Amino acid sequence: MRPLDFELEGPVVEWRGPAPFYFLRVSEEDSADIKVAAQGIEYWGQVPVVVRIGEVEFTTALFPKDGCYLVPLKVAVRARAGVEPGQTVVVELSVGRP
Numbered sequence: 001m002r003p004l005d006f007e008l009e010g011p012v013v014e015w016r017g018p019a020p021f022y023f024l025r026v027s028e029e030d031s032a033d034i035k036v037a038a039q040g041i042e043y044w045g046q047v048p049v050v051v052r053i054g055e056v057e058f059t060t061a062l063f064p065k066d067g068c069y070l071v072p073l074k075v076a077v078r079a080r081a082g083v084e085p086g087q088t089v090v091v092e093l094s095v096g097r098p
Contacts, residue, residue: 006030006093012073014085022078022085023063023070031068037095052092053081059097 008030015021026034038047046061051071058077062069071091073083083089 006034006095007090008071008093009088009090011088012078012083012085022073024073024089024091025065026062026069026071028068034062034069034093034095041096047095048097050094050096050098053077053083053089056081 008024008026010024010026012022013025015023034047035042041048045064047069048059048061049071050057050059056077058074060072060074062071064070071093078084081089
């Protein structure tokens, strides 16, 4: 792993808006470490990242929420990775773009 790489584990949570959205909530401790690693590349509070769940890799941006970051999990990503709401998943996350 590079210095800006993280391995995270957590449940897939649902946020209900006009349509349901799914996220992995990053712990407060890991969020603090990511915030330090993202200095200079953060924009409007969001952090660009490359995420891997098993063999599925995708780019996205972390959203800040209540002192933590959320990793957005699009429907296509969840389908390819076999991830269900409420399931605990392990993700590898690299801060920045490839």
